[in-house]
């Protein structure tokens with residue numbers, strides 16, 4: 078059963094996608110409660126990408142976050158922009174339960190949906206102006222290409238995709254360790270984003286003295 082106030086949608090999926098979703102649900106069943114207390118130390122750039130979003134003052138706008146987790150970004154955006162309609166979509170009900178708590182003050186502007194993204198759209202009504210992926214795409218294994226293409230499909234012409242995520246690492250041991258935590262860190266996301274959208278902003282930054290790099294990307298969907 079979905080938590081009260083959460084919409085739930087379950088389309089048919091391929092076996093591999095089902096396995097990815099099950100892995101995520103199981104992983105975050107254990108991690109949801111300690112997520113916010115621990116992730117600040119390595120999920121760098123989240124606030125920066127939100128501050129880079131070209132949100133025009135006081136015009137009604139909407140943003141969909143795919144893999145919204147505990148609502149870290151949604152809460153920040155809701156506090157910052159009272160005119161922004163926010164939707165958070167995630168496959169893990171444990172993460173969404175945390176998100177429901179952390180965004181409760183803004184419940185009139187923040188909608189949460191329990192759903193896997195990629196083979197199906199996350200759009201129920203109007204297309205969002207912006208789709209955000211924050212440390213989500215490197216966990217869509219398989220399925221990251223489908224998720225990017227779905228986002229392109231879900232955006233209107235001129236709409237933006239904003240992504241912050243792990244990029245690459247020179248350390249094989251660290252790459253292996255991240256793989257054990259369901260993260261693929263092989264510099265694979267960025268080229269695909271650049272070939273799908275018109276790049277508006279791109280930064281690649283070092284973390285922990287170069288142990289890994291993370292990137293920030295904003296792209297625009299071209300007019301057809």
Ligand SMILES: C[S@@+](CC[C@H](N)C(=O)[O-])C[C@H]1O[C@@H](n2cnc3c(N)ncnc32)[C@H](O)[C@@H]1O
Nearest residue numbers: 101144145146167168169172193194211212213
């Ligand atoms: C590392 S967390 C990031 C959470 C949040 N965006 C942040 O920046 O703190 C990745 C999130 O992506 C979600 N996720 C993974 N695969 C997904 C899928 N196929 N569809 C929707 N959400 C997914 C996970 O459940 C998890 O909450």
